[in-house]
Amino acid sequence: MGTKGREIVGMNVDELLKLLNAAYASEWLAYYQYWLGAKLIKGPMKDAVAAELTLHATEELAHAQLLATRILQLDGTPVLDPKGWLEQSPCKYDAPADPFVSALLAQNIAGEQCAITSYQHLMDVTKDKDMVTYNLVLTILAQEVEHEEDLQSLQEDFELLVARASR
Ligand SMILES: [Fe+2]
Numbered sequence: 020m021g022t023k024g025r026e027i028v029g030m031n032v033d034e035l036l037k038l039l040n041a042a043y044a045s046e047w048l049a050y051y052q053y054w055l056g057a058k059l060i061k062g063p064m065k066d067a068v069a070a071e072l073t074l075h076a077t078e079e080l081a082h083a084q085l086l087a088t089r090i091l092q093l094d095g096t097p098v099l100d101p102k103g104w105l106e107q108s109p110c111k112y113d114a115p116a117d118p119f120v121s122a123l124l125a126q127n128i129a130g131e132q133c134a135i136t137s138y139q140h141l142m143d144v145t146k147d148k149d150m151v152t153y154n155l156v157l158t159i160l161a162q163e164v165e166h167e168e169d170l171q172s173l174q175e176d177f178e179l180l181v182a183r184a185s186r
């Protein structure tokens with residue numbers, strides 16, 4: 020813990036830690052959803068989509084790492100038990116029960132959109148109050164925005180492919 024670093028946070032640190040832990044929980048769920056989806060995936064374009072899902076999994080794990088570091092800096096404790104991931108995450112875990120390409124893409128697009136909303140909220144509450152967290156969340160948010168676009172563009176390719184094939 021950095022005492023001065025914690026002192027300069029111009030908002031309730033416990034409230035902030037709750038939000039950071041919620042985001043941390045979501046990242047682990049997103050990581051697993053992507054990681055497993057990439058292994059189960061079936062259907063046209065599955066190799067290209069699996070590669071993207073695997074890359075996203077790696078990036079979600081890196082986000083969890085960044086959040087854990089910030090939580091520890093603020094003298095908090097990252098969620099100790101995986102059960103807490105489901106309890107504390109604002110974004111739900113969508114089991115990749117249907118491994119078809121388009122189903123996985125739709126699921127993960129919804130996940131990214133939830134992540135974007137949560138990080139937008141974290142930015143709103145830390146703006147002008149905690150520049151360190153604000154900056155960190157901005158970095159993560161920019162990547163979630165990229166993730167959403169990656170998946171939507173794959174979804175568009177998939178739809179074009181299916182439309183062509185059925186002509
Ligand atoms: Fe993430």
Ligand SMILES: [Fe+2]
Nearest residue numbers: 131162163166
């Ligand atoms: Fe993401």
